[in-house]
Amino acid sequence: METASQQTPATADLQQRELDAMCVNESVLKHPWWYNLKYSAWGILFGIVFVKAEIVSWFRIQEMFRFESFHMYGVIGTAVMVGLISVLLIKRTKARTIYGEEIHIPDKTFNKGQVYGALIFGLGWAITGACPGPLFAQIGAGYSVVIVTFISAVAGTWVYGRFREKLPH
Amino acid sequence: MLEAIKQPWPWYVAGALIGLTVPYLLLVGNKTFGISSSLRHLCAACLPANIKFFKYDWKKEAWNLFFVGGIALGAFIAANLLSNPDPIELAVPTAEYLASKGITDTSSLQPSEIFSWDQLFTLRGLIFFVIGGFMVGFGTRYAGGCTSGHAIMGLSSLQWPSLIATMMFMIGGILMTWFILPTLLTL
Numbered sequence: 001m002e003t004a005s006q007q008t009p010a011t012a013d014l015q016q017r018e019l020d021a022m023c024v025n026e027s028v029l030k031h032p033w034w035y036n037l038k039y040s041a042w043g044i045l046f047g048i049v050f051v052k053a054e055i056v057s058w059f060r061i062q063e064m065f066r067f068e069s070f071h072m073y074g075v076i077g078t079a080v081m082v083g084l085i086s087v088l089l090i091k092r093t094k095a096r097t098i099y100g101e102e103i104h105i106p107d108k109t110f111n112k113g114q115v116y117g118a119l120i121f122g123l124g125w126a127i128t129g130a131c132p133g134p135l136f137a138q139i140g141a142g143y144s145v146v147i148v149t150f151i152s153a154v155a156g157t158w159v160y161g162r163f164r165e166k167l168p169h
Numbered sequence: 170m171l172e173a174i175k176q177p178w179p180w181y182v183a184g185a186l187i188g189l190t191v192p193y194l195l196l197v198g199n200k201t202f203g204i205s206s207s208l209r210h211l212c213a214a215c216l217p218a219n220i221k222f223f224k225y226d227w228k229k230e231a232w233n234l235f236f237v238g239g240i241a242l243g244a245f246i247a248a249n250l251l252s253n254p255d256p257i258e259l260a261v262p263t264a265e266y267l268a269s270k271g272i273t274d275t276s277s278l279q280p281s282e283i284f285s286w287d288q289l290f291t292l293r294g295l296i297f298f299v300i301g302g303f304m305v306g307f308g309t310r311y312a313g314g315c316t317s318g319h320a321i322m323g324l325s326s327l328q329w330p331s332l333i334a335t336m337m338f339m340i341g342g343i344l345m346t347w348f349i350l351p352t353l354l355t356l
Binding site: 025027033035036037038039040041042043044045046047048049050051052053054055056057058059061062063064065066068069070071072074075076077078079080081082083084086087089090095097098099101103104105106107108109110111113114115116117118119120121122123124125126127128129130131132133135136137138139140141142143144145146148149150151152153154155156157158159160161162164167 | 177183184186187192197199204212218222229233236239240241243246247251253262266279280288289297299300301304306308309316321322323333336343345347349353
């Protein structure tokens with residue numbers, strides 16, 4: 001972070017965006033905005049899955065944390081297995097993106113946030129019955145009061161950013 | 170066919186489709202899967218307030234906002250065109266436990282005893298929506314990811330910090346469910 005100013009603006013910006021964020025755009029291509037509709041299309045499928053498999057249900061999260069149903073463990077376990085195999089295949093075959101770019105998956109570095117922050121999120125997850133993805137899906141599915149949860153989550157993110165330097169990492 | 174789609178989808182179908190998000194995003198645009206980052210991009214776009222954490226080119230990450238917008242739209246479609254008319258089938262012990270706390274309405278995906286605007290202005294509602302939501306937003310960003318970024322993308326690419334984060338998510342959820350929620354639910 002301190003050395004960011006000595007680097008080129010582009011690298012510094014990438015580092016800033018990367019800052020402990022898992023989801024980073026590794027592509028260097030610049031495309032018009034409507035190229036992003038590819039992500040909306042997958043998002044629509046994703047939202048349908050979230051509702052139809054009842055992953056957005058507060059009840060299902062209760063069942064999971066009470067160890068009284070296999071459903072959510074099955075969903076997450078299968079997703080990880082499919083993801084794992086896909087990443088292995090992509091690495092083995094040195095697959096490129098549809099625009100011919102080399103695929104790069106950034107490594108995570110450990111910091112204390114993955115303990116403290118993750119614990120706080122876990123506590124909140126069991127109360128709200130929603131991680132960030134299902135928040136959007138609950139609102140879309142018509143549970144309008146979840147807008148309050150969503151705004152609070154954005155506020156939580158902002159407060160984290162505001163006090164980031166003072167928190168143990 | 171439509172009748173089959175309207176039934177709740179089994180875990181393996183949902184899990185496989187969610188898992189395929191990882192290669193889809195990588196192959197289509199070199200993007201790593203993660204949803205909680207969208208909350209950060211919203212902060213960066215709407216209220217950066219000169220905070221270093223929010224001073225970056227969020228427009229480059231706009232794909233993530235298109236993705237979550239799609240999630241909301243997909244959920245709208247599923248809830249309005251493909252919805253299952255039957256009540257949610259809960260595990261019997263969970264249903265009995267929740268009934269003992271006064272939560273019996275299983276006609277929809279969320280219990281109406283909690284998820285309503287009337288409830289928002291009670292102490293319980295304040296905790297469930299405002300404080301709970303705050304913890305989700307604060308915690309995921311502090312942890313550097315949520316269930317998608319750490320548990321799915323992180324574990325898929327064998328990142329050990331993600332394994333720690335995922336275990337802590339579960340520990341937090343279990344502590345809340347077993348030791349704190351029993352009191353919160355009766356507020």
